[in-house]
Amino acid sequence: MNALDGFLAGDIRSLSRLISQVENRADGYQQMLARLYPKTGRSIRLGITGPPGSGKSTLVNGLAHLFIGDGKRVGIMAVDPTSPFTGGALLGDRVRMNEFPTDGTIYFRSMATRGATGGLSAATDDVALVYDAFGFDVTIMETVGVGQVELDVIDACDTVVVVIVPESGDAVQTMKAGLMEIADVFCVNKSDRPGSERIAAEISQMLGMRKKIEGGWSVPVVSTEATNRKNVDLLHKRIGEHLAFIKGNGQFERHRREQLRKKVLHYLRNRFQREFLDHIGEQAEFDRLIDDIFSGRTDPFSLTDDLYARFARR
Helix, strand or coil, X not given: CCHHHHHHCCXXXXXXXXXXXXXXXXXXXXXXXXXXXXXXXXXXXXXXXXCCCCCHHHHHHHHHHHHHHCCCCEEEEEEECECCCCCCECCCCCHHHHHXXXXXXXXXXXXXXXXXXXXXXXXXXXXXXXXXXXXXXXXXXXXXCCHHHHHHHHHCCCEEEEEECHHHCCHHHHHHCCHHHHCCEEEECCCCCCCHXXXXXXXXXXXXXXXXXXXXXXXXXXXXXXXXXXXXXXXXXXXXXXXXXXXXXXXXXXXXXXXXXXXXXXXXXXXXXXXXXXXXXXXXXXXXXXXXXXXXXXXXXXXXXXXXXXXXXX
């Protein structure tokens, strides 16, 4: 039995092998995803994002328990940073997963960003599709806390929870980082620490100052203590309320359509880029063109126009 047959039969090991194929962009992975695509569309995608040390992993564990309690199957992706120097990734201590059942109700995968900006691995969206096809009801994406470039989490998720802690500092800096714009729910974690009430109040005040959209979602601020599960149930409730809200007003479908549009454009850009570079030829030829710019025989703009014209004539 090959990996795809095992996957369709519900084999966890086959699931792991298919995810590795997607991560590694193995030959034929897109054809494999095409076969799985008709089985997708059921899984809810939840993004948990925020700065390092804010307790995202502990919150994810608490939320996963609650979803399991709802009778849901849960797939978790934790995206870890890749070193720009070695290419390696610290894929975290996942021993905590031992507290979950081993009956296939929950599945955990660490993924490296592999240089992708935005806090999400370039393969994350495709892996979420694999989770969906396997039958997970909820896909949780825990992203790298990398600040401004983390904002592409909104392109992959239905509901985004932004997690901060009292030590996050002036809430204005949070807004400047762009997190204010992507949050569907704000979570002030480690709320037993000094300053938690102040930062929660500041965020609520800034949310109140934003221009109101008639009939729009009112972003809640939830204070939690993830280590002892305090108010994690309330966070879980607010997530459910947001999902019900966007499904009720059509925003869910509109957002999913926009995600598909961006996905298709992403695949097209990658394909055209590969074909264009193949058209240029050997690396030595491309280096020669760069030398022409460096030596002053041409400039980047003229060379780009010329290369594009040659490619278009082909």
